[in-house]
Amino acid sequence: xxxxxxxxxxxxxxxxxxxxxxxxxxxxxxxxxxxxxxxxxxxxxxxxxxxxxxxxxxxxxxxxxxxxxxxxxxxxxxxxxxxxxxxxxxxxxxxxxxxxxxxxxxxxxxxxxxxxxxxxxxxxxxxxxxxxxxxxxxxxxxxxxxxxxxxxxxxxxxxx
Numbered sequence: 001x002x003x004x005x006x007x008x009x010x011x012x013x014x015x016x017x018x019x020x021x022x023x024x025x026x027x028x029x030x031x032x033x034x035x036x037x038x039x040x041x042x043x044x045x046x047x048x049x050x051x052x053x054x055x056x057x058x059x060x061x062x063x064x065x066x067x068x069x070x071x072x073x074x075x076x077x078x079x080x081x082x083x084x085x086x087x088x089x090x091x092x093x094x095x096x097x098x099x100x101x102x103x104x105x106x107x108x109x110x111x112x113x114x115x116x117x118x119x120x121x122x123x124x125x126x127x128x129x130x131x132x133x134x135x136x137x138x139x140x141x142x143x144x145x146x147x148x149x150x151x152x153x154x155x156x157x158x159x160x
Contacts, residue, residue, distance in 0.1 A: 019115060020115045020116045020117050020118070021115065022115065022117040022118055022119075022121075022122065022149055022150065023116065023117040025117075025147050025148055025149045026117045026121075026122065026125075026149060028147055029143050029144065029146075029147040029149055030094070030098070032143060033094075033135050033139070033143070042091055042092055042093055042096075044065065044067070044084075044091065047065060047084070047091070047093070047096045048065050050093070050096060050097075050100075050132055051063065051065060051082065051096065051100055054100055054104070054128060054131070054132075055103075055104070057131075057157045058104050058107075058108060058157045059157070060103070060104055060107040060108060061107070063077075063080065063081045063082045063103055064080065064081040064082075065081065065082050065083075065084065065096075066081045066082070066083040066084070067083070067084055067085075067086055067091075068083045068084070068085060069085060069086065069087045070083075070085050073085050073090070074090040074092075074095045074098075075090045075095040075096070075098065075099045076099065077099045077100075077102035077103050077106070082096065082099045082100065082103060083099075084096065084099075093132065093134055094134060097125065097128045097129055097132060097134060098125060100128060101121055101124040101125035101128055102116065102121065104124050104128075105120050105121045105124050108124075108155075109155075118150075119150045119151055119152040120152050120155055122144065122149055122150065122151035122152070123151045123152035123153055123154065123155035124155050125151075126140045126141075126144075126151050126153075127155060127156065127157075
């Protein structure tokens with residue numbers, strides 16, 4: 001059983017990282033809906049347009065979108081950019097929305113020292129998936145219940 005109250009720092013390979021008990025739950029849940037579109041790459045300009053639109057809506061600065069070939073990584077969100085891997089099916093809307101949820105959560109709620117895949121991330125991700133017609137929130141809610149993912153539904157672009 002996952003201890004959702006776990007908030008202490010953990011030491012892994014000499015690095016301090018936050019506990020992230022929902023990480024594998026989110027990844028498992030994603031395989032049920034993102035898996036159907038993995039491999040169907042989207043033009044970079046379309047992905048950049050979605051990122052720019054979402055960032056305006058959430059009133060956060062837009063990241064640059066970097067393309068980087070890496071083993072076993074779809075995408076990553078760094079301090080300054082979202083990186084996508086064209087060789088590992090990272091150029092898809094599902095991957096961009098996942099990384100964009102990290103970007104927005106960090107900028108809107110980072111002061112709360114949240115888990116990377118915690119309730120706020122899941123709430124922002126849920127909103128983005130529905131907003132950009134990728135996966136309806138009602139279906140997300142059903143899967144979240146099935147997989148034990150907790151999402152805070154109070155996160156909306158105008159709310160802080």
